[in-house]
Amino acid sequence: MRQLSIIKRLTFTVLSIWFTTGYSQQGLTLTRALDIAESNSPSMKKTRLSLIRSQENLNAQNAALKSQFSLTVNPVGYSQNRSFNDLISKWNSMKTTESYGLFTVSQPIVLTDARVSLVNRFGYRDSYSEYTNSTTKGFSNDLSLNFDQPLFTYNRTKLQLKELELALENSKISYAIQLMSLEKSVTQAFYYVYQQQQSMEIARQAFTNMQQSYDIIKNKVDAGISAREEMFQAELNLATAKSDFENKQVELENAKDQFKILIGMSLYDDIIVLPDISVDTVNVDISFAIDQGLANRMELRQRKIDIESSQFDLIQTKALNEFKGSLGLSVGLFGDNEKFGDVYSNPTDNEEVSLSLTIPLWDWGERKSRIKATEATIEAANVSFDEERNNIILGIRQVYRNLINLRNQIAIARQNVTNAQLTYDLNLERYRNGDLTGMDLNLFQEQLSQKQLSYTNSLISYKLELLNLKIQTLYDFEKKEQVSPVMELEK
Numbered sequence: 024m025r026q027l028s029i030i031k032r033l034t035f036t037v038l039s040i041w042f043t044t045g046y047s048q049q050g051l052t053l054t055r056a057l058d059i060a061e062s063n064s065p066s067m068k069k070t071r072l073s074l075i076r077s078q079e080n081l082n083a084q085n086a087a088l089k090s091q092f093s094l095t096v097n098p099v100g101y102s103q104n105r106s107f108n109d110l111i112s113k114w115n116s117m118k119t120t121e122s123y124g125l126f127t128v129s130q131p132i133v134l135t136d137a138r139v140s141l142v143n144r145f146g147y148r149d150s151y152s153e154y155t156n157s158t159t160k161g162f163s164n165d166l167s168l169n170f171d172q173p174l175f176t177y178n179r180t181k182l183q184l185k186e187l188e189l190a191l192e193n194s195k196i197s198y199a200i201q202l203m204s205l206e207k208s209v210t211q212a213f214y215y216v217y218q219q220q221q222s223m224e225i226a227r228q229a230f231t232n233m234q235q236s237y238d239i240i241k242n243k244v245d246a247g248i249s250a251r252e253e254m255f256q257a258e259l260n261l262a263t264a265k266s267d268f269e270n271k272q273v274e275l276e277n278a279k280d281q282f283k284i285l286i287g288m289s290l291y292d293d294i295i296v297l298p299d300i301s302v303d304t305v306n307v308d309i310s311f312a313i314d315q316g317l318a319n320r321m322e323l324r325q326r327k328i329d330i331e332s333s334q335f336d337l338i339q340t341k342a343l344n345e346f347k348g349s350l351g352l353s354v355g356l357f358g359d360n361e362k363f364g365d366v367y368s369n370p371t372d373n374e375e376v377s378l379s380l381t382i383p384l385w386d387w388g389e390r391k392s393r394i395k396a397t398e399a400t401i402e403a404a405n406v407s408f409d410e411e412r413n414n415i416i417l418g419i420r421q422v423y424r425n426l427i428n429l430r431n432q433i434a435i436a437r438q439n440v441t442n443a444q445l446t447y448d449l450n451l452e453r454y455r456n457g458d459l460t461g462m463d464l465n466l467f468q469e470q471l472s473q474k475q476l477s478y479t480n481s482l483i484s485y486k487l488e489l490l491n492l493k494i495q496t497l498y499d500f501e502k503k504e505q506v507s508p509v510m511e512l513e514k
Contacts, residue, residue, distance in 0.1 A: 048293045063287025070201040077194035081187040095125040115154035136180045137172040164366045167355030174348035196321045212282045214483045216296045219278040223271035225472045233264040257461045319497035326408035333401040340397045344383040344390045351377040422492045429485040436478040443474040
């Protein structure tokens with residue numbers, strides 16, 4: 024169709040300029056621009072770092088749930104203590120030199136929040152007492168198996184692990200949402216640059232047309248057919264068209280700079296966008312679109328995570344000032360001897376059982392008030408979930424109406440371009456024959472330029488609204504497939 028050929032002609036002109044200016048100018052498709060933005064965009068870098076942080080926090084917690092090994096070494100220690108003996112009214116001193124090593128193996132138990140540890144302390148001691156005038160030397164080894172179990176309270180270990188898992192899931196969702204938002208921003212900026220390219224090219228054509236009309240009137244004035252005043256008007260129109268063309272050049276360069284900042288390109292890279300502006304209108308079932316949005320939108324899962332996190336806060340709050348206890352068990356052997364090999368020749372059994380209880384008496388209503396505050400937070404999270412759900416439905420309904428309206432606007436804009444082009448061609452011929460003034464021709468030129476831009480803008484608006492529908496529903500109605508934006512962290 025004629026109107027499509029106009030758009031193609033404009034695009035071809037822009038491409039021709041690109042190819043003729045050398046290889047310094049980089050052509051960007053939308054797909055390429057999105058790839059660059061995902062890697063280089065500052066907002067995506069920050070969101071990716073947040074995802075890495077959540078992943079590593081979870082990795083650290085999982086590592087902490089494995090057996091922990093530690094070794095503490097004190098190679099040498101020296102102490103001197105003086106004390107007064109009342110029986111003999113004399114000051115005495117004791118000098119001690121010792122070395123020891125402490126080896127510990129500890130294993131948390133996720134199921135019960137308990138901890139089992141094996142502790143081995145090996146040491147050597149050399150002590151001299153001035154009071155007894157004697158020296159004591161010997162080795163010692165203390166080996167014990169310990170078990171500690173919290174009672175009557177929540178499982179802190181399991182809860183912390185679940186919180187970190189939810190935090191990682193939330194970070195992945197945030198990354199995916201940011202990626203979808205970036206796609207929208209980049210797409211909008213991409214087509215804005217294209218619009219500026221088209222505006223500049225239309226301005227160039229208008230300038231060329233004005234140059235043509237100026238040449239026509241100049242020839243007529245030189246031949247004495249037209250009055251010189253018409254040439255003055257033609258000069259004014261030509262200067263205006265030239266000024267508009269130069270302004271469009273500046274606006275295009277500014278738009279390209281903003282676009283390069285957005286996707287993370289160097290400002291010194293010269294680019295030209297290469298869009299596919301062909302549009303195939305799609306039929307959208309509003310009920311199906313809403314169902315897809317409610318099933319797929321990640322924001323709803325985020326609100327569920329908020330509710331779960333609030334439930335964890337409630338568990339922790341209820342544990343405040345509540346009846347709780349702790350059970351401790353320890354069994355072991357202790358041996359000492361002057362000779363290293365005889366440390367356990369006559370060991371001593373060490374056993375210990377401990378039970379501690381914390382019984383709240385009066386907290387002036389602190390626990391009750393904190394529980395009520397946390398319950399209010401949970402209720403607010405549920406309200407936010409319902410609100411998010413309604414906003415999703417509302418957004419999809421609005422996009423649906425916009426698509427129908429834009430589809431109608433495209434048809435109108437397409438016909439307007441056809442009519443404006445035919446009108447301009449007819450009046451250009453009238454101008455050549457002297458039946459139309461330059462001022463009148465200029466009006467028809469401006470009308471044509473405006474209709475061309477309106478048609479281009481209507482096509483772009485429809486493509487952007489289709490993208491908006493994809494973001495709203497996480498379903499691509501053009502490809503008829505679901506969108507899965509949740510990104511896994513690279514290993």
